[in-house]
Amino acid sequence: MTTPSTEAPFSEISLRVPDKLHFQLVFRRELPQAVVVREVKGVQFCVFDSLGACMANLALLRQALGQAGAIKAVLKVLRGRVFYLAHEQGRVLHTGWVTFSFCRFYRVEQGDAVIGPIWSAEAARGRGVAVYATQMILNVLFSKGVRVCFIDTSNGNVPCLKVIEHAGFGYPVGVFLRD
Numbered sequence: 001m002t003t004p005s006t007e008a009p010f011s012e013i014s015l016r017v018p019d020k021l022h023f024q025l026v027f028r029r030e031l032p033q034a035v036v037v038r039e040v041k042g043v044q045f046c047v048f049d050s051l052g053a054c055m056a057n058l059a060l061l062r063q064a065l066g067q068a069g070a071i072k073a074v075l076k077v078l079r080g081r082v083f084y085l086a087h088e089q090g091r092v093l094h095t096g097w098v099t100f101s102f103c104r105f106y107r108v109e110q111g112d113a114v115i116g117p118i119w120s121a122e123a124a125r126g127r128g129v130a131v132y133a134t135q136m137i138l139n140v141l142f143s144k145g146v147r148v149c150f151i152d153t154s155n156g157n158v159p160c161l162k163v164i165e166h167a168g169f170g171y172p173v174g175v176f177l178r179d
């Protein structure tokens, strides 16, 4: 009789979950090196990680978040968060946030990055813009010394699950319930 190896890296389990139970899946990605970016023709990336960066692209920030939202975003950036967007000739197609060392819903270590929420303009969906922007922000984070990155989404959000997969996040490492 053979005994199962205790060194197997994964245990396969199967779960029956009621259709109406909504939960968030948590993904964790290590960043040992920069990631390969799938470019989208004509789409550019812009990161807001300092007051100077916010001022340099204030019009894009205003367009993405409105006047009041842009002011709030600058304050958040000054407190250490990072905002980013993808645009096509000045038209904002995608936005995202990054928080460091903290998540309200699950434990992360000092220096880890948590991406989200992310959003793409309806008219731009399905073009690969979210995948592009997520890969770009991963490289920005890598250049800042971040080596572990988290992202989460609800179990039913197929487009977002695909973005997470295409951005190299592998299997989920946790779940939590969210109302």
Ligand SMILES: CC(C)(COP(=O)(O)OP(=O)(O)OC[C@H]1O[C@@H](n2cnc3c(N)ncnc32)[C@H](O)[C@@H]1OP(=O)(O)O)[C@@H](O)C(=O)NCCC(=O)NCCS
Binding pocket: 094, 116, 117, 118, 119, 120, 121, 124, 125, 126, 127, 128, 129, 130, 131, 132, 152, 153, 154, 157, 158, 159, 160, 162, 163, 166
């Ligand atoms: C999730 C979201 C950001 C994805 O943005 P996007 O720019 O359309 O993403 P991309 O085009 O880069 O990739 C989407 C992938 O999902 C696929 N997809 C899109 N709609 C789908 C659907 N209804 N069913 C299955 N797959 C779908 C696309 O084909 C693509 O996969 P592919 O590259 O293998 O073809 C966007 O749908 C969105 O803003 N949703 C509302 C906000 C949200 O749910 N945010 C995430 C939670 S924080």
